Amino acid sequence: MSTTTAAPSGAYRTYLGLAFGVGAGALWGLVFLAPELVRSFSPLELAAGRYLAYGVVSALLILPRWRTLHAVLTRRDWLSLFWLSLAGNTLYYILVASAVQLGSVAMASLVVGFLPVTVTLIGSRDRGAVPLRALFPSVLLCAAGALSIGWQAIGATTAGTELLGLICAFGALASWTAYAVGNSRCLARLPHLSAHDWSLLTGVVTGAQALLLVPLVALIQPQHAPAEWLQFAGVSIGVAILASICGNALWNWMSRLLPLTLVGQMIVFETVFALLYGFLWEQRWPQPLELLACAFVLAGVISCLRAHRGHGVPATHPDAADERATG
Known part of the structure; x- marks a missing residue:
């Protein structure tokens, strides 16, 4: 059954939210x-x-509570789940995968690295948010980090395929910005749903959307060896559980603890970890410019955290209610 847990307060809420955000970034990378x-x-x-x-996986995990959840969900909630699943999962991943394969991991992570800037700018209009002028140093630091990460990548986008990859990356940026803002605001108006249940409901709707992709995949008539299909299944299941189930749950918990302006800053850790994994995959050390970019990114998060402290902004989203735990 569902019980309301005592909500953490003050600095503890902030640091707990930060920890959840870093964990989500590590998995999403x-x-x-x-x-x-x-x-x-x-x-x-x-x-x-x-x-x-x-x-x-989401359907199996949510099955024991399906009747209870279905009874409290409205038509508006289902529509929100549909467009959030499309913007934050289905469309976003198609665009990111295209950007990586047409360009590179560095280029894709560069453009998506602008998410803290776009989400923070939108979040600064929320009631009770830190004024934009106080966030300006943080936005500049994050923008400098993103530019440093992809300076060489942008300079190399002369080939047609790389340019198309860059366009896909910017499409992913727009798609995930819409998701980050919309998801945070949906969680704020749905205090009766736990962040974990909302993540699983998103998974169920995203799975239904994936079924619609199957006929399109069939038109491609893919030709792969059995070993390739086995590797594909392992990667798909691994990413689904680690990034989609665990990562989304951590992100939703964080969204209940931090204001939208700080939520936007936390997205930078996805970029940092994506770069780290890319360096390990390519078996090389980061270049000086790439190290500088990571320093800018981390400095931007610290600057944003200090801005929230200095202006006495509450650690939660202004409309968010207490988190509920399901047991």
Whole structure:
């Protein structure tokens, strides 16, 4: 049954939210590596495989509470789940996988690295948010970090395929910005749903969307060896559980603890971990410019945290209610 737990307060809420955000970024960074691990598979195949697995696992986990949850969900909630699943999962991953395969992990993570800037700018309009002028140093630091990460990548986008990859990356940026803002605001108006249940409901809807991709994948008529399909299944299931189930749950818990302006800053850790995984995959050390970029990114998060302290902004989203635990 569902019981209301005592909500953490003050600095503890902030640091707990930060820890959840870093954990989500570490798991979501795997999303950028997956297209490289199974490069012979198209973005449509990758999205269909990952989200079919995500949908099945989510459905199994939510099945014991399905009747209770279904009774409290409205038509507006289901519509929100549909467009959030599309923007934050299905469409986003197709675009990211395309950006990685047409360009590179560094280029894709660079553009998505602008998410803290876009989400923070939108979040600064929320009631009770830190004024934009106080966030300006943080926004500048994050923008400098993103530019440093991809300076060489942007300079190399002369080939047609790389340019198309860059366009896909910017499409992913727009798609996930819409998701980050919309998801945070949905959680704020749905205090009766736990963050974990909302993540699983998103998974069920995303799995249904993945079923619609299967006919499109069939039109491609993919030709892969049995060993390739086995590797594809392993990557799809692994990314579904680690990034989609665990990562989304951590992100939703964080969204209940931090204001939207700080939520936007936490997305930078996805970029940092994506770069780290990319360096390990390529078996090389980061270049000086890449190290500088990580320093800018971390400095931006610290600057944003200090801005929230200095202006006495509450650690939670202004409309958020207490978190509920399901046991």
